[in-house]
Every structure is written in structure tokens, then in C-alpha cells.
Amino acid sequence: MTELNLPSYSIETELGNSRSDSAPVPDAISTIPVAQPAPDDKPARPHRRRSWAEPYKIKVVEPLKITTRAERERAIAEAGYNTFLLRSEDVYIDLLTDSGTAAMSDYQWAGMMMGDESYAGSKNFYNLEEKIQKYYGYSYIIPTHQGRGAENILSQILIKPGDYVPGNMYFTTTRLHQELAGGTFVDVIIDEAHDPASLHPFKGNIDLQKLTDTIDRVGAARIPYISVAGTVNMAGGQPMSMANMREVYQIAQRYGIRIILDATRAVENAYFIQQREADYHHQTIAAILREFCAYTDGCTMSGKKDALVNIGGWLALNDPELYEEASNLVVIYEGLHTYGGMAGRDMEAMARGIEESVQDEHIRARVGQVEYLGQKLIDWKIPVVVPIGGHAIYLDAKAFLPHIPQDYFPAQRLAAELYLEAGIRTMERGIVSAGRNKETGDHYYPNLELVRLTIPRRVYTQAHMDLTAEAVEEVYYNRDRLEGLMMIHEPKYLRFFQARFALKSPVS
The missing domain is CATH 3.40.640.10 (Type I PLP-dependent aspartate aminotransferase-like (Major domain))
Incomplete structure (x- = not known):
């Protein structure tokens, strides 16, 4: 390949924005210099970064239903451990997709x-x-x-x-x-x-x-x-x-x-x-x-x-x-x-x-919210795909659940567990989504076995992102307790939408 002349890049984000050192920083989120003129009776302000905020305010709200663990256990079992088959009214924070879920202005x-x-x-x-x-x-x-x-x-x-x-x-x-x-x-x-x-x-x-x-x-x-x-x-x-x-x-x-x-x-x-x-x-x-x-x-x-x-x-x-x-x-x-x-x-x-x-201010805030969540997970040493992408955080299910073989659908299991933990709906992007080879009928085995936490545009607050990060951390802490899944119903096309699963212990 032709070598690209790219600027230096770090996975660390600056106020929710991945940027090179030479990139312009808007005034609203600019850094404060290390030393500023100060009155004699005040010490110089320490170097710090200002917070940033979304370029909009909330006009209409939609109440969310908060469920109990027992209610979520019933709901995910009825859905065959497929988050697509959950009723939306049983979901607290819906990170299934950013498709058609934005808040209009x-x-x-x-x-x-x-x-x-x-x-x-x-x-x-x-x-x-x-x-x-x-x-x-x-x-x-x-x-x-x-x-x-x-x-x-x-x-x-x-x-x-x-x-x-x-x-x-x-x-x-x-x-x-x-x-x-x-x-x-x-x-x-x-x-x-x-x-x-x-x-x-x-x-x-x-x-x-x-x-x-x-x-x-x-x-x-x-x-x-x-x-x-x-x-x-x-x-x-x-x-x-x-x-x-x-x-x-x-x-x-x-x-x-x-x-x-x-x-x-x-x-x-x-x-x-x-x-x-x-x-x-x-x-x-x-x-x-x-x-x-x-x-x-x-x-x-x-x-x-x-x-x-x-x-x-x-x-x-x-x-x-x-x-x-x-x-x-x-x-x-x-x-x-x-x-x-x-x-x-x-x-x-x-x-x-x-x-x-x-x-520019819209897309900066949109991607910035995704990066905010991603950076928290990175800081907590939780395996995610890096660099952080534009619309979602992708948990690396192979690294998250290494004890569950890919045949037992670790990403699907992880998505189900996040719902059980906090009512957060996410999406599998691994072997289930990859489907089967149309000639041999065998599973495709993608290198990437992921769970996608997709952030709808202009919908959730920073507090929702904090709660989501804490739920992921809790599941990660208890990850050794999770079992794999077996597929009990498989549609002909795009099986990840409607497939059903049941709990199955990993192969010893």
C-alpha cells in the first residue's frame, strides 16, 4: 500500500474529541494556559481542561421504565437471549442501534x-x-x-x-x-x-x-x-x-x-x-x-x-x-x-x-459523546475496539469472555448480560451476524467478535453514559461466571435479527 502522510494520533481524547496536536480547538472548549496573570492575593490557576457540553438543550422528554432484575430475567428468556426480540418498553437505555433513533430538532x-x-x-x-x-x-x-x-x-x-x-x-x-x-x-x-x-x-x-x-x-x-x-x-x-x-x-x-x-x-x-x-x-x-x-x-x-x-x-x-x-x-x-x-x-x-x-458543532458533540464513553472503558482496562469509532463503542467479546468458544456465541451472551445487569440493550456483531457460508453451510468465523453499544444522536445524557460504563465494568468484574449459548432457532436470512438461544455451559 502507499504510505499515507498522516498526523500523529493518540487514542487519548481531548475533551471528547480525537484530534492531532495541531488541530484547531474551538474557543468554547479550549485549554487554560498553565500560568495566567493573577492578582497578588491569588495563586496562579493550575493547568486544567474545561468541560464541554452538547450544542442543544432539551425541550421534550420521554419517560423511561426502570425494571427489576427479576423482570429482566423473564424478558430476556422470553426473547430467546436475543436483544432484538426484547420489547422496547422493557429497555432502560437502548443502545441497540443509531438507525432511526435520533431525536429530531x-x-x-x-x-x-x-x-x-x-x-x-x-x-x-x-x-x-x-x-x-x-x-x-x-x-x-x-x-x-x-x-x-x-x-x-x-x-x-x-x-x-x-x-x-x-x-x-x-x-x-x-x-x-x-x-x-x-x-x-x-x-x-x-x-x-x-x-x-x-x-x-x-x-x-x-x-x-x-x-x-x-x-x-x-x-x-x-x-x-x-x-x-x-x-x-x-x-x-x-x-x-x-x-x-x-x-x-x-x-x-x-x-x-x-x-x-x-x-x-x-x-x-x-x-x-x-x-x-x-x-x-x-x-x-x-x-x-x-x-x-x-x-x-x-x-x-x-x-x-x-x-x-x-x-x-x-x-x-x-x-x-x-x-x-x-x-x-x-x-x-x-x-x-x-x-x-x-x-x-x-x-x-x-x-x-x-x-x-x-x-461542525453538531458532529463534534455527536462523536464526542461516543468518545467520552469509550475513554471511560479504556481507562478501566475493559477490552474495546480502538481507536473509538464514530457511532458506537465495540466491546471485544473474545477478550472479554475468553473462556467461551466462538461456537457458543460469546458476543451474544455478553449482550444479554448487559441487559440483565442494567436494562441496557446492545447488539451482537460477531459470528451470529456473520451468518453461514452459502456453499458449505458452515458458520463464518470473523476475527472480530464484538458487542456494539450504539449511541443514538441527541438522545442520552452524560449521566446515561456514566451508568452504561459502570454496568459494563460490573459485568467485566463478574465475567468468569458467564456461560455460553446454543442457538435453538435460526432464520434463513439475516439470522441475528430473529435467532433464539438458550444457556449452555462451555465445553470443558
Whole structure:
């Protein structure tokens, strides 16, 4: 691989923000100098750091239900030890996902009242289209009910049986759509992404040698596109550098292959570029996002993440012929090409959410809250994926529960125990999520066996993060008491959503 010219990076965070020493620090959270002028009767103030706070205030609250241990034991048993099958009313702090769980702003709620629910040609669609074109830079926009709707349409128009899709680590729904269309996903992410302890600042990078080797092996004609995610969810929310994106683009141009971006958390990726690549310290998030997308030919998007809404997504393309084909398919699977499965009010909320998502103070606080929780766990020597990612903390279940073999689903067991301990719902990202090889029927055994603590945007307070950290520490202290699980029900597709488990003692 080409060696990147990256700034120095430390896993230690500064007031919730990973930054290089040369990065600008906003006035509101700047450090106080070691020695300041002081009156004669006062000693000089010691060196310290000021606290930072979220750039919003709370206007509406939702009461939470606090359950007893006995109630949680019944609930998790009824759910087959699968946190997806818990009732939300039985959950205290819900860190299952950041998908569709954000708190919308007063600006977005006001937009909801301006929904144009016309079946065709809603004005809200044109508002959404304008915002995507402005901030992401793509020419043609096809709204969908959420990201997987866009993945389905993209796979049908581009992938043929026998094709190969190289990418920087799989994502569950993306890979399934590729496989259902007859394609095979090929992981070309750098090796550091599979090491939870590696401090590489851009573990989402594509290994350029792996990519070119794949192209030379299968032939460019059998690669409909290179699948790029920013950030990489299954690697721990790890970002991709602008330098690497640019190099991948140059390879794609040389071979005549498209690049399709999973833009779900591309704003968070832009934040890490701003913090960790020297050339981008003084650029805005909006400018970085626009440049990153310019190295791609289209994107799929779940607006339920970065765009701060509860439902919705889109497929964006620059090729007019592909757009024509996709806009025809959206009518079959989603809805008319000017609403694509969304109400007008939802499109307006998403258009306004896009505006808010690229504001530097918003994304700094969003990632800062994640880093706050992660740093507490690091300080307490609890094994997590480092560097801390943009949307979640990932517990390293292999290191957390080394006595439970991967066949007995240690990450699934750990997620269940966190719920039992404090009513905190998290998600398994390991062998269960990886699924089975469609040819052999054997489990995939990923190197990463993780539990994801996903932080919804603008929802929880610092006190919730403190409680979560304390619950994780308590489970870690008592980890030797935990048994493994056995799977007693397995769905055909995406089994992590609906599989059921029962307690099982580890193999002696």
C-alpha cells in the first residue's frame, strides 16, 4: 500500500474529541494556559481542561421504565437471549442501534408540518433532492423507504450472476443483497481492521494491493462496482482516509470500474478526516463530505443515521442511464420516484436533517459523546475496539469472555448480560451476524467478535453514559461466571435479527 502522510494520533481524547496536536480547538472548549496573570492575593490557576457540553438543550422528554432484575430475567428468556426480540418498553437505555433513533430538532419537527402528501411531485421531494445535490454532490436522487431499499435496487441494476464486489468489509444487508443478485463479496480492507487493538487511525482503508489483485484475478468486467463504506460498521465504526479514497478512485478510473459509497455515516467519516488528516484540519465538515463523495459514482444511504430522521433513505447516481433504470424499479419496489416509500413530511424532515448533520458543532458533540464513553472503558482496562469509532463503542467479546468458544456465541451472551445487569440493550456483531457460508453451510468465523453499544444522536445524557460504563465494568468484574449459548432457532436470512438461544455451559 502507499504510505499515507498522516498526523500523529493518540487514542487519548481531548475533551471528547480525537484530534492531532495541531488541530484547531474551538474557543468554547479550549485549554487554560498553565500560568495566567493573577492578582497578588491569588495563586496562579493550575493547568486544567474545561468541560464541554452538547450544542442543544432539551425541550421534550420521554419517560423511561426502570425494571427489576427479576423482570429482566423473564424478558430476556422470553426473547430467546436475543436483544432484538426484547420489547422496547422493557429497555432502560437502548443502545441497540443509531438507525432511526435520533431525536429530531424543532426545525425538523416544524418541517413535518409542511408535508406535501401529493402522490406525485411533492415539493418536499424537490427540497430533499436539492439538499442531497448540495451537500453530497450527486446528480440524480431516488428516495427509498430506508437504506436497504436502495441496496436492493442498486444490486438488481448492476450485479449479474458470477460477479464479484470488492469492498472494505461486509455489512449484513449489503452483502445479502449482493448475494441474492448472484454476486460474491470480496473483503479488501486493510489487515489492521481485523485487529481490535490496532491504533491505525484509518482502519476502514482499502488495501490497494488486495484490490488490484482481486481485479486482476477475476477481471474488471466481472466487477460491477467497488463497495466503499465510510465509516466501516463491522470494523468498529472505523473511518476511511481521504488519501485512501483518492487512491481507490485512481485505481477504479484505470480499470473503468464504478465506486459506490455506503454514505450512511459519511458525515462521521468526514469528521475523522478533519481530525486526523493534516490537510483537512481547517476545512469544514461540509467541504470534506463533498470532496469524499466526488471520488464515487453514486451512493446508497440510510437517512436514519447521519440525516437525523426516523425513516427514509435514498439511492444517488451520476449516470443518467442507470438513473432511468433505477427510477423504473423504485416504482415496483418502493413507490413513485418522487416519494419512494416516504411521506412528504418525512422527506422534509430528512432534508432539514441533512443541513443540521454537516454543522461542525453538531458532529463534534455527536462523536464526542461516543468518545467520552469509550475513554471511560479504556481507562478501566475493559477490552474495546480502538481507536473509538464514530457511532458506537465495540466491546471485544473474545477478550472479554475468553473462556467461551466462538461456537457458543460469546458476543451474544455478553449482550444479554448487559441487559440483565442494567436494562441496557446492545447488539451482537460477531459470528451470529456473520451468518453461514452459502456453499458449505458452515458458520463464518470473523476475527472480530464484538458487542456494539450504539449511541443514538441527541438522545442520552452524560449521566446515561456514566451508568452504561459502570454496568459494563460490573459485568467485566463478574465475567468468569458467564456461560455460553446454543442457538435453538435460526432464520434463513439475516439470522441475528430473529435467532433464539438458550444457556449452555462451555465445553470443558
